[in-house]
Amino acid sequence: MCSAKTRAVALAARFTALTGQVAHVEELADRIRVIVALPAQLNDIRRCSLLVALAEADRYGHDVTSCGATVWAEVGGGDSAEAATPDL
Template sequence: MLAAATDCEPREIAGLDVFRVEADLPAELTEAAHAAVLAALATADRYGHTLTRTSEYVWAEISREANVTPTESPDTAYRALLGHTTTCTACRTGVNCPDATRLVRAWRDTRR
């Protein structure tokens, strides 16, 4: 979701208890891209924004301690969400998409 919102490949950092994604922000962010970044960050357990003299990026962390429901794995639910957001015109332009909202809820439910 961050890749689609920022048009750059995010960095992925795997820790023992958390999976972290960092995405550089472009110098100018359209209103639609800004909304898409915020929507992506909202799916994380923890998120933030870092601004230094040389860079600006957002980060999102997802805990590995989430419980999995027996009906669907978090990986399967996340792949469904990712597949939708990368092909949905509304998601790629930052418009509120009810399908993405439903898929985010389903993914979060599998992580509980």
């Protein structure tokens, strides 16, 4: 299995290729986050390919602000299903 850093670099490269925007990598204490701004127009093939890339991350999301939209993906830091499930 690839290291979190290797996975993050690969995601950043895919995000950059698919969006035409430079992806930013943030190394946090327990995980690595890759963030990319979404262009105003993204064709269906690129949009679907971006969703496939996001699904390969441990966690991912989409933020929309007055400045535009971004997607982010995180790798490392434990199992995403475990992190999302509260203790019962």
